[in-house]
Amino acid sequence: MSGLRIAPSLLSADFARLGEEVTAVIEAGADLIHFDVMDNHYVPNLTVGPLVCQAIRTYATVPIDVHLMVKPVDALIPMFANAGASIISFHPEASEHIDRTLQLIRSHGVKAGLVLNPATPLNVLDHVLEQLDLVLLMSVNPGFGGQRFIESVLPKIEAVRRRIDASGREIWLEVDGGVNADNADRVAAAGADTLVAGSAVFTGGRYADSIRTLRERALAGGAQISAHESSHA
Ligand code: DX5
Ligand code: ZN
Numbered sequence: 001m002s003g004l005r006i007a008p009s010l011l012s013a014d015f016a017r018l019g020e021e022v023t024a025v026i027e028a029g030a031d032l033i034h035f036d037v038m039d040n041h042y043v044p045n046l047t048v049g050p051l052v053c054q055a056i057r058t059y060a061t062v063p064i065d066v067h068l069m070v071k072p073v074d075a076l077i078p079m080f081a082n083a084g085a086s087i088i089s090f091h092p093e094a095s096e097h098i099d100r101t102l103q104l105i106r107s108h109g110v111k112a113g114l115v116l117n118p119a120t121p122l123n124v125l126d127h128v129l130e131q132l133d134l135v136l137l138m139s140v141n142p143g144f145g146g147q148r149f150i151e152s153v154l155p156k157i158e159a160v161r162r163r164i165d166a167s168g169r170e171i172w173l174e175v176d177g178g179v180n181a182d183n184a185d186r187v188a189a190a191g192a193d194t195l196v197a198g199s200a201v202f203t204g205g206r207y208a209d210s211i212r213t214l215r216e217r218a219l220a221g222g223a224q225i226s227a228h229e230s231s232h233a
Contacts, residue, residue, distance in 0.1 A: 004218050005031035006211050007065055009198030011145040022059040028207035032065040034196045042071035042094050043143035050079040057084030069142045074101055081108035089113030089136045092124045102131040117141060118150050122159055129167050135160055140177030145198040149178030154190045161191025181213045185221030
């Protein structure tokens with residue numbers, strides 16, 4: 001495992017104090033800021049747009065990881081690129097032309113990610129892996145924080161890990177939804193290198209403790225996979 005990143009999702013932050021919350025989670029050890037954009041069309045919830053991304057960018061001294069749950073998607077990409085996004089991910093079901101959307105993201109010098117829902121088949125990756133910087137696997141159905149982790153996503157993480165390794169490209173494998181201290185080891189052992197956590201970070205208010213625990217649990221899981229690989233070397 002080349003690295004392990006913890007990406008707190010602002011969906012569970014105090015939206016009345018968003019700048020302070022961004023600063024607090026970065027001081028607590030966040031590697032990325034995960035920014036969930038929902039449109040009440042692709043998903044049944046409504047959150048924030050490019051103006052809010054722009055507003056937090058001066059607080060975000062780590063990359064802003066924008067997760068677009070919107071349809072259609074293309075018009076928002078230049079807006080988020082200009083608002084300070086470092087990574088933009090979208091759902092293939094939300095784009096009529098996935099290749100074009102990926103090109104659009106990359107043309108703005110932003111890293112591109114594709115998001116797979118729990119029931120989205122892996123073949124959507126078939127012809128686009130070369131254009132991806134990140135695969136985001138949903139371990140809940142998108143739309144809300146605080147949902148229960150869907151266990152059947154674990155073998156899917158393993159399958160995507162094998163595809164990424166076979167590609168030889170450096171593509172991050174991020175998992176989003178219901179990740180917590182009880183499953184972070186299994187999520188990392190399955191091959192994830194980037195863990196989104198909303199409620200697991202923000203609930204309880206002890207951000208540094210929560211992030212440290214998630215990282216320790218994930219690294220323990222990642223160590224299992226490294227040991228497994230070296231025993232088969
Ligand atoms: C769900 C969002 C997630 C969510 C994660 O649609 O994409 O990023 O905020 O929240 P938790 O970690 O509470 O499941
Ligand atoms: Zn998300």
